[in-house]
Amino acid sequence: MRRENKQITIKGTKEMSKLExxxxxxxxxxxxxxxxxxxxxxxxxxxxxxxxxLNENQDTGKxxxxxxxxxxxxxxxxxxxxxxxxxxxxxxxxxTEIRKHKLSxxxxxxxxxxxEITIALDGKxxxxxxxxxxxxxxxxxxxIKKLKEYFEKGLAIKQREKNA
Numbered sequence: 425m426r427r428e429n430k431q432i433t434i435k436g437t438k439e440m441s442k443l444e445x446x447x448x449x450x451x452x453x454x455x456x457x458x459x460x461x462x463x464x465x466x467x468x469x470x471x472x473x474x475x476x477x478l479n480e481n482q483d484t485g486k487x488x489x490x491x492x493x494x495x496x497x498x499x500x501x502x503x504x505x506x507x508x509x510x511x512x513x514x515x516x517x518x519x520t521e522i523r524k525h526k527l528s529x530x531x532x533x534x535x536x537x538x539x540e541i542t543i544a545l546d547g548k549x550x551x552x553x554x555x556x557x558x559x560x561x562x563x564x565x566x567x568i569k570k571l572k573e574y575f576e577k578g579l580a581i582k583q584r585e586k587n588a
Contacts, residue, residue, distance in 0.1 A: 431490035433505060436476060443472055443489060450491055454498070456556060464498065464554055467537040470530045471502050471550045477527065478547050479504055497539065498556050503549040 432446050447468055451461040472487050479485030486505030491498065535541055540553035 431488060433486050433488050434472065435486050437473065440469060440472065443469060446489065450498070454493065454556065456498070460554070460556070463537040464500075467534045467552055467554075468500050468502070470534050471500075471552060474527050474530055474534075475502055475504050475548070475550065493556070496553060496555070498554040500552040500554075501549065502552070 430446075430450070432442060434440065434443050444465060447465050448461070450456075451464060456464065468489070472489065475487050476485050488501075488503045488505050490501045492501075493499070531543075534550075534552070538552045539555045540551075542551040544550070
């Protein structure tokens with residue numbers, strides 16, 4: 425499987441439509457259906473909004489969003505652009521930040537829509553993983569079903585010809 429990797433940067437919530445177009449192009453390119461596209465879109469935009477809200481300056485806070493597709497699935501990495509310095513925050517402080525900014529609802533939504541999620545303890549990056557490999561399995565089952573129907577019709581026609 426070939427690895428894909430692209431990225432964009434958005435500035436604040438004003439450029440959320442740029443992120444939405446980015447996700448739409450990725451899902452179109454990889455033939456990801458509408459239901460799964462909706463999960464990916466909502467989880468990724470909510471994650472970006474969380475990172476922006478944790479930033480001190482929400483209007484100019486930059487978030488880098490990159491994606492890759494590999495054997496595990498479709499992976500989105502979201503990171504605050506100014507988060508290069510190491511943080512001394514621990515897990516309790518992250519929970520305090522989440523409660524302070526009233527983000528528990530958004531985190532619940534993201535956890536419900538993704539197959540795996542990793543939030544950095546410093547609250548500066550989020551990784552979302554969507555398993556898309558099973559979609560090929562579903563497609564193969566549909567194709568097998570159609571083949572069986574075709575051969576069953578062929579056998580039925582032969583039986584009628586034989587009996588006639």
